[in-house]
Amino acid sequence: MQEFEFYSPRTLEEVCQVLADPGGRLIAGGTDVIPQLRGGRLRAARLVDLSRQGDLRFIEVQDGRVYIGALATYAQMIGSSLLQTETPALVQASCVVGSVQTRHRGTLGGNIGNASPAGDTLPPLLVLNAEVTLVSAEGERSLALAELLQGPGQTTIGGHEVIHHVSIERPPPNASSIFVRLGNRRGMAVSVASAALVLCVGDGKVVDEARIALGAVAPTAMRCPRAETLLRGEPLTPALVEEAARTAAAECSPIDDVRGTAGYRRNAVAHLVRRGLNALAARM
Amino acid sequence: MSELKTVTRSEIRTDAWGKVTGETQFVDDLSLENPLHGVVVRSPHHHARIAGIDTEAARRLDGVVAVLTADDVPGTKTFGAMIPDRPVLAFDVVRHKGEPVTLVVAESKLAAGRALKAVEVEYEELPPLFDPFEALRPDAARLHADGNLVTEYDLGRGDVEAGLAQSDVVLEETFHVPRVSPAYLEPEVAAASWRKDGTLSVWASSQQPFHDRDAICAVLNLPEEQVHVRVGAIGGAFGGKSDAGLPILAALAAWAVKGTVKLVNTREESIQAHPKRHPAVLRYKMGASRDGNIIALNAEVHMDTGAYASFGPAIGAVLSEVAPGPYRTPNVRVRTKVVYSNGPFGGAMRGFGAPQALFAVESMMDMMAAELGMDPIEFRRKNLWRQGERTPLGVLLSTAPSLVSCLERAAQERERLRQAASSPGKSSGVGVAAGIQPMGAGYGVPDDSTSRVEWLPDGRVRLDVGAPDMGQGTVSVAAQMAAEALGIDFESVEAAGLDTSVSPDGGMTAASRMTYMLGNAVGKAASRVIEALLDEAAQALSLPREELSYWGGRVYRGSDDAEGIAVAEFTSRAAEEGRVMSGEATFSFPYPPEIVPAGLPAGLPHVLFCYSAHVARVEVDSELGTIDVKEIVAIHDVGRAINPVGVEGQIEGGVTMGLGYAVQEEVKLKDDGAWTDSFTEYLLPTTLDTPRITPIILEYSEPSGPHGATGVGESGVGPVAPAIANAVADATGVRVTSLPIRPEVLVGD
Amino acid sequence: MQRITVTLTINGERRQVETAANQTLLYLLRDDLGLTGTKDGCREGECGACTVLLDGEPVNSCLVLAGQADGREVLTVEGLAHNGQLHAVQRAFVEAGAVQCGFCTPGVIMAAVALLSRDPKPSEHQVREALVGNLCRCTGYNKILDAVRLAAEEMRDE
Secondary structure, eight states, X not given: OOOOEEEOOSSHHHHHHHHHSTTEEEEXXXXXXXXXXXXXXXXXXXXXXXXXXXXXXXXXXXXXXXXEETTOBHHHHHHOHHHHHHOHHHHHHHHHSSOHHHHTTOBHHHHHHHTOTTXXXXXXXXXXXXXXXXEETTEEEEEEHHHHEEETTEESOOTTOEEEEEEEEOOOTTEEEEEEEEEXXXXXXXXXXXXXEEEEEOGGGBEEEEEEEEESSSSSOEEOXXXXXXXXXXXXXXXXXXXXXXXXXXXXXXXXBTTBOHHHHHHHHHHHHHHHHHHHHHHO | OOOOSSTTSOOOOTTHHHXXXXXXXXXXXXXXXXXXXXXXXXXXXXXXXXXXXXXXXXXXXXXXXXXXXXXXXXXXXXXXXXXXXXXXXXOSEEOXXXXXXXXXXXXXXXXXXXXXXXXEEEEEEOOOOOOHHHHTSTXXXXXXXTOSEEEEEEEEEXXXXXXXXXXXXXXXXXXXXXXXXXXXXXXXXXXXXXXTTSOEEEEEOOSOHHHHHHHHHHHHTOOGGGEEEEEOBOSOOTTTTOOOHHHHHHHHHHHHHTSEEEEEOOHHHHHHHSOBBOOEEEEEEEEEOTTSOEEEEEEEEEEEEETSOTTHHHHHHHHHHHTTOSBXXXXXXXXXXXXXXXXXXXXXXXXXXXXXHHHHHHHHHHHHHHHHTOOHHXXXXXXXXXXXXXXXTOOBOOSOOTHHHHHHHHHHHHHXXXXXXXXXXXXXEXXXXXXXXXXXXXXXXXXXXXXXXXXXTTSOEEEEOSSOOOSSXXXXXXXXXXXXHHTOOGGGEEEOOEETTTSOOOOOSOTTOHHHHHHHHHHHHHHHHHHHHHHHHHHHHTXXXXXXXXXXXXXXXXXXXXXXXXXXXXXXXXXXXXOOOEEEEEEEOXXXXXXXXXXXXTTOOOOOEEEEEEEEEEEEOTTTOXXXXXXXXXXXXXXXXXXXXXXXXXHHHHHHHHHHHHHTOOOOBOTTSOBOXXXXXXXXXXXXXXXXXXXXXXXXXXTTSGGGOOOOTTTXXXXXXXXXXXXXXXXXXXXXXXXXXXXXXXXXX | OOEEEEEEEETTEEEEEEEETTOBHHHIIIIISOOTTSOOSOSSSXXXXXXXXXTTEEEEGGGSBGGGGTTOEEEOGGGSOBTTBOOHHHHHHHHTTOOXXXXXXXXXXXXXXXXXXXXXXXXXXXXXXXXXXXXXXXSTTXXXXXXXXXXXXXXXXX
């Protein structure tokens, strides 16, 4: 294990102060950071621990938006009846991350900050048009998650900034959402391809709103604007579902890696999106 | 026939309680005096010349006690299970990523970690060879002085070319099986302590303490009496800890610093630098008559043993023996080449060649059955080995192989599994495979087990089987058999700790041999310890020896003595007078001359086999290509289940290892040149991947086995992958010929 | 290398430990406190051999920095028995034949204890989910599942 200094500030202000000096990296649940430190993929002279920031574990509704503190763990999100109602896709995604042990430590902020192309909370957050609020010694700023994610393991988060919370607009009452994914084994699997979908269908089966986000098939989690445009305003027929699924598959840019080939992943996306749309349509 | 007291009962194993409280000490848990920490500097390259090693900077760091290279090895600088081709610490050249180059000994983990980074090794990279076919080309780089072919086998009978020509149907296929890791939960660990009296105590998580001792003695130029290897609890081994690598390094370090040193591998080191199951390419050609008789089988096998030979030659032998399957094919030719490469080296791993061979032959059987329009179980039954005939290697089958019964039961289970409703959107398939697992080290290889039974002063007994329990419960099972032989309670048998300086040599815990060997040795040793007791009693009672008899913990005088005298009377007296009454016996694996053919290479043939048949039900998602294994029924003839719960546990564990081999596990080379050496990429089956496994125990008593027992340690593994592949073919019509079965193949990508 | 002082409650006992800043909870337990029941199988949170309860929740102690355990409560396998009586889960593992090499055992037991304290009547699937983070290479999990069911029954009877 690398040698590093360890600081566990009591207040968020202190966290921001310590982060103002270069060489510090944040650690919350540690489920990504510690393996990365061990493997040398992350180097840090100083670890700044967020464990004491109990104020960042909230899950609440305010003014039509759902707010989730950056330190909310997967276990908390799974157990939240608010999220189960408002953001089932996010809950479903949380359920597949790692193991029970991982889920009691890993946090939403960590999943965002780690910015893995396969990060499971990211597609659900994208289809919920999530905004991320960052704080630092210089103040506060918010930006769309889509803007924040730049590439595998890369974000626009400054070294001095801390994710404070994520906010998502409450989906309309007739919206349905789902998260589906594929891994190389049934338990503790990194996603090989994943999809989060939101669907609102009105009279005559016309699609009022459709949002599709994919994971593990591009440098970052991504929305599928062409597939979404195809669906909006059209009656939801099997043929349309099929076309949307194939369009979404064409929009992504998967790679070959140890978990699967690009071709397999692209094929998987088409099936996952079709199944997701059909499952949502069946609920309506 | 008196009822058995403890054998065939699922006694709670003697070591279970300590393991659930965390009290059981594995090597890394031991409280050692002033332990120093050893860490290994390993090659980052697959293949490179060592231009220079500079340890100066590392040695000057605080807390660093020694930095050792090959130059510091006083005795033989190489070792190996069969061929001494593997350097203790590399010199001249490194042949695989992760190969040990320098050994750092430091006062703390912190100091050791710093020194690790400060050692400077200069390498000249060489092109790596990963393909056994490439490695055999005349222009290929020589990885070892004698070239890249470690050994080859050419075995069989009859005339395979003529046989194929006569066949109505000839099928050809090439199978690929991967490199997999035993992946026991406890990574390798060894500690050693140089005592003031000049003896070296070694604690190792090892299946082969006597071999380790001998290897250490050769490396350190020490006589046998000076090195004591002790084995306590082992956190899983499966063959991978039949490897002297880490014990030697710990011993070298302790000897060099004249202190106590412990080395613990990380998971990454374990996957890169300790034995793997050999990957192989198996090219099969099978010919059969229209009415379902197999006429000929030709197999050409290339086995990649990686950078060092380890048990490669022996595994090549077993693979060749199992390659034709348990079938009476008259014309057989198996040519197997064991080849070096720059991959992680292959060595012993549960199955020892049988899993590779069974995947190929049991897939071919289903393919041929389909081609002939025959039921695959019927096709197997028609061609099975028969009592009174000889196997393709020439072994006379003096008893009827119980495979007929295994397959009969498999047929019933297949019907039951075929009734199972398929999940929506999935295709269900059921497949069967037969299995044979050779027992023992093979003809021509010393295969002995010595056990010692000793009376304790209180009339209980201490049993020393001289072989480690790697988790399967062997020692406890041996205790059951000792208790049975002595007619005493299971609880009255105490298992001794294994120490090569005092324990008898039980041989390696391997080759599905322990229950069979220990049971026989223990039985004989028990007879002798009873003799010793009766001699003592005769003395004590001043009675002629012939008038005394022993049963169930008591000595009887003549036939009228209903009460008898408790053993403790005599054992306590002897103890007071400083006498120990023990009985020791050696059992050698029997090779009755009439059944063993002449002229085979050492290690062949085997004459006892564990027979099995597996039935697997899978559900395939044909769009995504994913496979759910829904149930596996594993039918195993174990001769006699000495401890049924223990036998079930071995079957269930073996089947799960076979499941991983079939669908998930592979040590792969990634694009960045690294091996998949962590559990995020090397995927073991989790609780959500492993179905309910139904073990069915058959007991066809083996005359030479203790209470009729044979073995079960390895046999759970081999039939799983072909049963699953056959089930996948049943579900989808797709015949998979490579393991692990990737979803890409099932969706035609 | 910076040293830190961690104050935490381990198996009901308050302890103050001075250790390296980069120490994990796993090695604080094993090396600094000599509690070797918790095992190291992979150091990256993929095998569960290091599972302990942190404030009642099952976590991989190899992924918790010692400093992060400050002020918290830790329960390890050594803390399960009371007054010489083993926990029902421990007894059930022995009785169901769920112990082979024993290396995964403490971690699995802790995960099972955590499950049963939350849910006294889990379905087999729920047990599988709760133990998905605990790899076992010896048993194939069948008898582990039997053991948890047995323990649940015994705990309900108690």
